[in-house]
Amino acid sequence: MSDAERLRFLVYTTVFGALWGLAEALLGGALHAARFPLRGAVMAAMGSIILCAVRVKLARPGAALAAGATAAALKLVSIGAFKLGPTVGILVESLLVELVLSLFGTSPAAILLACITACLEGIPHFFITNRILYGRDIFTTYLAVVRQMQAFFGLPEDAWKTLLGLWLAGHLLIGACAGAVAVMAARRLRDPHSSPLRGRSESRRDSFPSGKCA
Amino acid sequence: MILTRADIRRYAVPAALASFLAALLAGSGKPQALACAAVLFLCALPDFGLLRRSARLRWWTAPLLFALLTPFFVGAQDLRILARPYSSPQLRLGLGFLLQAYAFTVLAAALSETYCAQEAVSFFERLGLRGAGLRLALAAAAARRLGLLLRETWESYRLDRPGTLQTLRDVPLLASALARGADRTAEELSRLLYLRNIRP
Numbered sequence: 001m002s003d004a005e006r007l008r009f010l011v012y013t014t015v016f017g018a019l020w021g022l023a024e025a026l027l028g029g030a031l032h033a034a035r036f037p038l039r040g041a042v043m044a045a046m047g048s049i050i051l052c053a054v055r056v057k058l059a060r061p062g063a064a065l066a067a068g069a070t071a072a073a074l075k076l077v078s079i080g081a082f083k084l085g086p087t088v089g090i091l092v093e094s095l096l097v098e099l100v101l102s103l104f105g106t107s108p109a110a111i112l113l114a115c116i117t118a119c120l121e122g123i124p125h126f127f128i129t130n131r132i133l134y135g136r137d138i139f140t141t142y143l144a145v146v147r148q149m150q151a152f153f154g155l156p157e158d159a160w161k162t163l164l165g166l167w168l169a170g171h172l173l174i175g176a177c178a179g180a181v182a183v184m185a186a187r188r189l190r191d192p193h194s195s196p197l198r199g200r201s202e203s204r205r206d207s208f209p210s211g212k213c214a
Numbered sequence: 215m216i217l218t219r220a221d222i223r224r225y226a227v228p229a230a231l232a233s234f235l236a237a238l239l240a241g242s243g244k245p246q247a248l249a250c251a252a253v254l255f256l257c258a259l260p261d262f263g264l265l266r267r268s269a270r271l272r273w274w275t276a277p278l279l280f281a282l283l284t285p286f287f288v289g290a291q292d293l294r295i296l297a298r299p300y301s302s303p304q305l306r307l308g309l310g311f312l313l314q315a316y317a318f319t320v321l322a323a324a325l326s327e328t329y330c331a332q333e334a335v336s337f338f339e340r341l342g343l344r345g346a347g348l349r350l351a352l353a354a355a356a357a358r359r360l361g362l363l364l365r366e367t368w369e370s371y372r373l374d375r376p377g378t379l380q381t382l383r384d385v386p387l388l389a390s391a392l393a394r395g396a397d398r399t400a401e402e403l404s405r406l407l408y409l410r411n412i413r414p
Contacts, residue, residue: 007407007408007414011407012397017353018360019360022357022361050396053393057397070349073334073350073353074357132318133314133318134314135238135314136242137310144287148287180386181385181386184386184389184390189394189397
């Protein structure tokens with residue numbers, strides 16, 4: 001890599017990482033304050049779109065990971081408190097996106113898979129964070145409380161499995177939506193002259209191949 | 215040799231980290247409680263105020279209620295409180311959860327107060343990541359421009375989309391506009407830094 005390319009790599013990954021860090025601070029704070037359900041998955045979705053965009057733009061391995069490291073560093077210093085859980089989450093999500101895009105390229109299917117994988121990170125993250133914070137017996141207590149609630153509301157024995165399935169499906173759905181958005185953003189970055197409105201009636205006019213519409 | 219507060223912190227924090235890892239492996243019971251108490255003692259040694267700063271009621275109300283209320287529903291109930299059966303083993307378990315979470319919070323706060331961004335940057339540069347300092351400075355400089363970009367893009371996006379449904383439907387458009395904006399910002403900064411002969 002030449003000096004110019006190295007500089008461009010550093011600046012692009014830093015700017016996109018800073019964009020994620022800022023969005024985390026602004027939207028993440030608002031979602032957290034509003035107790036928005038699946039807010040972790042929503043934040044992961046946003047991050048994965050940004051990571052896919054920078055990876056597509058630079059077309060170099062390590063771009064998503066470097067942008068994720070910048071976002072994690074910003075998250076650490078942004079609010080003052082030590083936000084270890086979200087910081088680790090950001091790093092793991094960027095590692096997953098990097099892995100998927102390095103293995104399968106930057107095709108729309110790979111971008112979709114990368115976003116879904118990043119959003120699913122929230123599930124093991126929840127279990128690992130709870131294990132570290134509260135210790136191994138917390139899950140026995142959670143399960144006992146859920147069983148008591150099931151009995152109280154007269155729900156079937158395995159209602160918690162349905163709830164767990166819905167939680168998983170929610171993460172999958174958010175990941176798939178993020179993937180669709182990331183594919184469009186990547187297309188726009190690959191071809192800056194393409195319209196994000198293409199496919200709608202009014203954009204058909206600008207779909208001539210360049211040089212033929214004069 | 216007289217140890218300063220900074221020296222004590224430097225020795226105490228890694229020792230507290232080791233104690234926390236021991237608590238993590240020990241599971242519930244006396245070894246876990248002892249290891250957590252060691253974490254709290256070691257962290258409080260250089261700065262007792264750390265315990266107070268990590269004990270904000272806003273953070274601990276929900277876990278405290280969980281620990282105090284679950285014994286009404288879960289565990290072997292051997293007591294009666296407010297004319298309802300109550301489980302003392304479950305209460306002990308709940309307090310153990312709280313102790314471990316509190317020890318972790320105090321340890322994390324001690325870690326963040328011990329090491330500053332400059333030390334982290336020099337640590338990464340020693341590891342061979344030469345652009346770490348430049349990256350951090352650039353992120354701080356770019357954050358202002360990106361904040362403006364985010365606000366302006368969001369405001370013009372929301373201008374013609376008062377409804378939630380319409381706002382959600384056109385999210386791809388918003389993402390594309392933001393990606394293009396960040397792309398432009400990065401391109402401008404790359405050229406500027408290259409012209410000023412800054413090399414990573």
